[in-house]
Amino acid sequence: MTEWLCMLTADTTAAAEWAERRTRIDEAGLEEMAAGVRRDVVTMVERAGLGHIGGDLSVTDILVTLFGAVLDVDPADPTRADRDRFILSKGHCAGALYATLAHCGFFSRDELTTFMAPLSALNGHPNRTKVPGVETNTGPLGHGFPVAVGCALAARLRALDYRTFVVLGDGELQEGSNWEAAMTASHYELGNLTAIVDRNRLQQGASTAETKELEPLADKWVAFGFEVRVIDGHDYAELLEATAPSTSGRPVAVIANTIKGKGVSFMEDRVEWHHKVPSAEQVELAIQELTR
Amino acid sequence: MTFQLAPDAQTYDCRKAFAETLIELARADERIVAVCNDSVGSSNLAAFRDEFPERLINVGIAEQDLVGVGAGLANGGLIPFVSAAAPFLTGRALEQIKADVAYSDTHVILCGQSPGVAYGELGPTHHSIEDLSWTRAIDNLNVLVPADPVQTRAAVRWAVANPGPLYLRVPRLKVPELTPEDAPLEPGRAVLVSDGDDVTLIAVGTMVSRAVDAAERLRADGISARVINMPFVDPLDEATVLGAARETRGIVTVEEGIVTGGLGAAIASLVSQHHPVPMRILGITGFAPTGSASYLLDHFGLNADGIAAAAHELA
Numbered sequence: 001m002t003e004w005l006c007m008l009t010a011d012t013t014a015a016a017e018w019a020e021r022r023t024r025i026d027e028a029g030l031e032e033m034a035a036g037v038r039r040d041v042v043t044m045v046e047r048a049g050l051g052h053i054g055g056d057l058s059v060t061d062i063l064v065t066l067f068g069a070v071l072d073v074d075p076a077d078p079t080r081a082d083r084d085r086f087i088l089s090k091g092h093c094a095g096a097l098y099a100t101l102a103h104c105g106f107f108s109r110d111e112l113t114t115f116m117a118p119l120s121a122l123n124g125h126p127n128r129t130k131v132p133g134v135e136t137n138t139g140p141l142g143h144g145f146p147v148a149v150g151c152a153l154a155a156r157l158r159a160l161d162y163r164t165f166v167v168l169g170d171g172e173l174q175e176g177s178n179w180e181a182a183m184t185a186s187h188y189e190l191g192n193l194t195a196i197v198d199r200n201r202l203q204q205g206a207s208t209a210e211t212k213e214l215e216p217l218a219d220k221w222v223a224f225g226f227e228v229r230v231i232d233g234h235d236y237a238e239l240l241e242a243t244a245p246s247t248s249g250r251p252v253a254v255i256a257n258t259i260k261g262k263g264v265s266f267m268e269d270r271v272e273w274h275h276k277v278p279s280a281e282q283v284e285l286a287i288q289e290l291t292r
Numbered sequence: 293m294t295f296q297l298a299p300d301a302q303t304y305d306c307r308k309a310f311a312e313t314l315i316e317l318a319r320a321d322e323r324i325v326a327v328c329n330d331s332v333g334s335s336n337l338a339a340f341r342d343e344f345p346e347r348l349i350n351v352g353i354a355e356q357d358l359v360g361v362g363a364g365l366a367n368g369g370l371i372p373f374v375s376a377a378a379p380f381l382t383g384r385a386l387e388q389i390k391a392d393v394a395y396s397d398t399h400v401i402l403c404g405q406s407p408g409v410a411y412g413e414l415g416p417t418h419h420s421i422e423d424l425s426w427t428r429a430i431d432n433l434n435v436l437v438p439a440d441p442v443q444t445r446a447a448v449r450w451a452v453a454n455p456g457p458l459y460l461r462v463p464r465l466k467v468p469e470l471t472p473e474d475a476p477l478e479p480g481r482a483v484l485v486s487d488g489d490d491v492t493l494i495a496v497g498t499m500v501s502r503a504v505d506a507a508e509r510l511r512a513d514g515i516s517a518r519v520i521n522m523p524f525v526d527p528l529d530e531a532t533v534l535g536a537a538r539e540t541r542g543i544v545t546v547e548e549g550i551v552t553g554g555l556g557a558a559i560a561s562l563v564s565q566h567h568p569v570p571m572r573i574l575g576i577t578g579f580a581p582t583g584s585a586s587y588l589l590d591h592f593g594l595n596a597d598g599i600a601a602a603a604h605e606l607a
Contacts, residue, residue: 085368128396138391146357147360149357149364153368154364154365154369157347180352181357183352183354
């Protein structure tokens with residue numbers, strides 16, 4: 001394969017600090033971490049002149065809750081056999097994932113300045129061979145869920161007790177491969193698998209309702225045999241509760257209702273911020289709002 | 293080293309060798325699992341399922357899910373043999389092959405069953421003539437096509453021992469044994485079936501034994517044909533190809549696949565840049581008409597007569 005600039009490695013100091021912080025993390029701590037991730041995302045997208053800022057900001061609280069409080073992963077040993085698996089199927093929101101991983105010490109936060117720069121490990125979509133903490137290369141939609149099903153099946157076959165989480169975009173659910181994976185997860189009763197839908201109700205060009213209606217979405221997951229939890233995807237208490245293990249032995253689907261562009265007033269719920277790049281002035285305003 | 297086929301040589305379906313070797317290896321290595329798309333029968337996995345019921349994962353008729361699940365199983369530390377009819381495995385799930393397997397650099401063995409025109413009368417929807425072109429175009433994906441049961445067994449063993457993405461095309465059309473048990477199998481290494489210095493026949497999979505038959509006919513016509521079996525369509529044995537280009541008057545390639553991007557196209561690309569020689573690229577030239585597999589191979593000139601005729605044009 002073509003050689004890239006480098007493969008990133010753990011920032012051991014940051015990883016140790018993160019591990020210590022995790023032992024006493026609470027909702028205020030998650031909120032603080034999320035604000036930091038959001039500030040990084042806004043800055044990264046401005047610097048790169050590219051990025052999917054609206055979805056980055058809608059998924060941030062989900063990522064921060066998982067990495068900040070839920071996932072059993074070790075940034076200093078990111079390929080440990082019994083680690084929890086996390087897959088960002090909506091790979092275009094790599095910016096938010098990179099910022100979250102950097103906050104946890106999977107690699108240095110300094111690397112975020114290379115986001116989408118020539119030869120950077122931080123491509124516009126995540127690459128597991130370059131970025132520790134990434135389990136599979138996503139980008140084309142509808143890929144992450146089947147891979148997550150395979151991860152969950154492997155845990156069962158190997159008698160490992162790790163859990164697998166996959167985050168899906170809501171528009172992404174228009175890809176049929178997700179429903180193939182849902183049937184498999186249900187058939188194999190993968191209670192160790194949690195699929196979280198970042199339900200921000202907007203896709204690239206319009207709302208999901210205008211583009212291709214997803215509702216009744218919870219009913220669909222129920223019909224596919226999932227234990228369904230519908231929550232506010234920006235409420236840490238609800239996120240923590242919803243990411244708890246299955247109580248039924250069936251796979252869990254979390255419909256996390258979110259706001260695209262969350263945290264920056266002029267981006268919130270605006271379809272054009274799917275992948276618009278903020279001006280320097282807008283970045284300044286956004287950082288102010290995210291620093292309160 | 294020269295191998296000759298007895299006129300009445302027994303012929304074999306390579307799927308049996310595939311399935312038996314998989315079971316043999318699975319007994320010794322519990323990481324090996326099989327994943328299929330309701331293809332337990334057509335992938336010859338019934339015996340595997342009976343012996344390892346937990347390790348046969350059937351995702352139903354869902355090829356995108358099939359390949360993604362395979363990548364996830366590899367992520368979880370298992371060695372998945374993802375097995376499906378070649379047209380559906382490669383055609384329906386090509387993006388999963390690219391992103392989840394090759395680009396993600398996972399140890400997934402993609403097993404394309406009943407490739408080429410093996411499904412005969414079922415028609416072009418069920419023929420897998422494009423798979424070699426498609427898989428060869430994907431970076432970081434080895435493409436391996438055994439020519440007989442011996443090479444099929446070696447291929448399955450190689451696939452387990454060598455982590456990385458692999459497309460293993462498992463022939464279904466019956467072929468005779470022609471590879472010695474101790475013949476090496478490794479990427480970028482061809483097998484010289486018989487030497488010759490007038491013209492070279494480079495064949496893959498089910499076409500190797502037909503090339504051997506063609507060489508016999510050419511010998512009777514006073515033409516010495518070198519016969520090369522190229523099990524790895526990617527990466528090619530470039531040294532052997534360029535040696536043939538230098539030492540013989542031309543190269544005939546033969547494959548059970550479309551001529552626009554498979555073995556012949558790969559060899560043409562190589563020799564045209566480094567040592568141009570006349571070539572004839574034999575294969576399937578388009579959507580096939582109705583007919584049995586053997587009828588279709590004759591229809592497209594993929595038999596000893598057709599190969600010998602092409603060689604005559606170069607020798």
